[in-house]
Amino acid sequence: METERRSQLLLNAVKDYAIYLLDTAGFVVSWNPGAERFKGYTADEIIGEHFSRFYTPEDRATGLPMRALEAAAAEGKFESEGWRLRKDGTRFWANVVIDPVHDEDGTLIGFAKVTRDISDKKEAERALFRSEQQFRLLVQGVRDYAIYMLDPDGNVSSWNAGAQAIKGYTAEEIIGTHFSRFYIPADRDRGEPAKALHTALIHGTFEKEALRLRKDGTTFWAHVVIDPIYDDAGALTGFTKITRDVTERRRAQEELDTAREALAHSQKMEAIGRLTGGVAHDFNNLLTVIRSSADLLQLPNQSEEKRQRYIAAIAETADRAAQLTGHLLAFARRQPLEPETFAVGDRVLGLERLIITTVGSPVRVEVEVADDAGCVTADPNQFESAVLNIAINARDAMPDGGVLRITARNVTHVPSVRRHAAVDGAFVAVDISDSGTGMDAETQGRIFEPFFTTKAVGRGTGLGLSQAYGFAKQSGGEIGVRSTPGHGSTFTIYLPRAAAAPTAEPLTPAVLRHALPTQRVLMVEDNEVVGRFARTLLEELGQTTTWATNGESALRLLEESNGGFDLVFTDVVMPGISGIDLAKEVERRWPHCRVVLTSGYSHVLAEEGNHGFPLLRKPYSLDKLMSVLGVAPAAKLAS
Structure with missing residues (x-):
């Protein structure tokens, strides 16, 4: 009795389940509160009634209630889901x-x-089913994207209308086949399909643009995204793959790139035309001086004083021509620099007297150097030229006088310059400020172009600022300008700060001249005029000189003499064996022979030092050549 009482209490406590008994014929003999809550009947109303009243008319018509009891009796259990009726006629x-x-x-x-x-639960399942149906319809309705699934091995397991439209295969043709068939043969041979799935697994996604194949064998540019799919337990069930045909976009991009290249080429040709005109103008002026001086030297009965004046004019004009070439190369970042580590503050202070003399008395020069202004590794001569060129421009911007202020300081940030991103780091900044006329935005956008100048004809070449720009960029730095019309301008040169100590001053040619050794020199030069001149120079300096006109003949002379030369002085750009290849062969076979290269070709000069040999730039002076001859054989030249 106690056990039955406890069981009844338990059944009465259950509210979430209808738990009741039927007799063998299906009539209700007990009824718990959960049954009353679900079905709406009280125990008095339902006990003694047949349980089939809970079934829908359709199920009763098919005899489902009695079949359920028969199945339970025969199999030991009956379980199902279906619609049932409440007392009020509603279904659940x-x-x-x-x-x-x-x-x-x-x-x-x-x-x-x-x-x-x-x-x-049923409603949630139905909602999920409706959502899946809608999503399936959505995916099938998309025609601009191929959206399909792969199994874990890469076989296609679903196929939407967009996939058929883009790739040409129907679902029946493609489902069950491997997705690698869409790759071009070269990509399949490289294992690109497997790499794509592996990347998706490792990184969570794979994305790429590449050529893919259609059914008819034609190719198209595809943007591909592959993502792995995992079940609730974390097991891989396959991959989703979305492909879009981007052929038209790429074609449009290529056409845009072509148009941009054409525009850039047009602008380049315009700049080259302006550049060529400026170079021709300046060089013709210089050549006029050289030619006139040479003609005057040939006149009879010239006094020694005049001859020396004409010779000095030729030498000075040749230096100016070399300087003009250097300015052009600096703008193109092809200027061969001779870097040294030097203290920027010392150089700026050392320029003060020269700048004061250059700008003249109407301009007051103020120089301020921070006590901790650091060192940089750059070409000191080019640095001084850059500062001096900007100072001269500042003077011209102050025709009635004004203030020129030059400062040097350490900075840890280079601001955005000419739409370039800002940079953090250790730099030395040199500011050159004036109180002059200033510049508008259009002028500031062109001031670093070669031969661009706002000065009157004959007052400037337009190369000063381009030299400063080229020097700063080639030295790993930057140059910026801030200016407002009527309120002056400030140019700032930023150079990377160096941790090393300043470089020791090299020996001067005057010192070397007193101890110039006599050496056996093999000179290699394919230009006859330059070769004759260089051989004369070397012989005048007391050197035993042999002239070879190309690398092949130089090697023969070295072999015949068993490397019997102290110095091989060779041009770089020659037909056949180049000077660099010759230098490497000499270094390998006759290591006792010192090799010095020489060239005036900008490409070679831009790569100076990459070959590991000293390089003497053309045009070279007597002092520079003496420096080459006076250095000990084991030394390496920087010039």
Whole structure:
């Protein structure tokens, strides 16, 4: 009795399940509160009634209630889901379990029936099903994207209309085949399909643009995204693959790039035309001086004083021509620099007297150097030229006088200059400020172009600022300008700060002249005029000189003499064996021979030092050549 009482209390406490008993014919013999809550009947209303009243008319018509009892009796259990009726006639989705009940002798005495209202679960499933259907319709309706799935091995397991439109295959043709068939043969041979899946697994996604194949064998540019798919347990179930045909976009981009290249080429040709005109103008002026001086030297009865004046004019004009070439190369970042580590403050202070003399008395020069202004590794001569060129421009911007202020300081930030990104780091900044006329935005956008000048004809070449620009950029730095019309301008040169100590001053040619050794020199030069001149110079300096006109003949002379030369002085750009290749062969076979290269070709000069040999730039002076001859054989030249 106590056990039955406890069981009844337990059944009465259950509110989420309808738990009740049926007799063998299906009539209700017990009823718990959960059954009353689900179905709406009280125990008095339902006990003694047949349980089939809970079924829909359709299910009753098919005899489902009795078949359920028969199945439970025969199989030991019946379970199903379906619509059931409440007292008020509304329906709910029920999970039903019917178990047979036997007495001690094993005789069937009825059935235990447990029902649960799972309408919410059913509605969620239906909502999910509707969502999946809508998503499936959405995917199938997309025609601009190929959206399909792969199994873990890369075989196609679904196929939308966009995939058929882009690739040409129907679903029946492609499902079950490997997605590698869309790759061009070269990519398949390189294993690109497997790499794509591997990348998706490792990084969570794979994205790329590449050529893909259509069914008809034609190719198209595809933007491809592959993502792995995992189930709730974290196991890989396959991949989603989205492909878009971007052929038209790429074609449009290529056309745009072509148009940009054409525009850039047009602008380049315009700049070259302006550049060529400026170079021709300046060089013709210089050549006029040289030619006139040479003609005057040939006149009879010239006094020694005049001859020396004409010779000095030729030498000075040649230096100016070399300087003009250097300015052009500096703008193109092809200027061969001779870097040294020097203290910027010392150089700026050392320029003060020269700048004061250059700008003249109407301009007041103020120089301020921070005590901690650091060192840089750059070409000191080019640095001084850059500062002096900007100072001269500042003077011209102050025709009635003004203030020129030059400062040097350490900075840790280079601001954005000419739309370049700002840079953090250790730099030395040199500011050159004036109180002059200033510049508008259009002028500031062109001031670093070669031969661009706002000065009157004959007052400037337009190369000063381009030299400063080229020097700063080639030295790993930057140059910026701030200016407002009527309020002056400030140019700032930024150079990377160096940790090393300043470089020691090299020996001067005057010192070397007193101890110039006599050496056996093999000179290699393919230009006859330059060769004759260089051989004369070397012989005048007391050198035993042999002239070879190309690398092949130089090697023969070295072989015949078993490397019997102290110095091989060779041009770089020659037909056949180049000077660099010759130098490497000499270094390998006759290591006792010192090699010095010489060239005036900008490409070679821009790569100075990459070959590992000293390089003497053309045009070279007597002092420079003496420096080459006076350095000990084991030394390496920087010039």
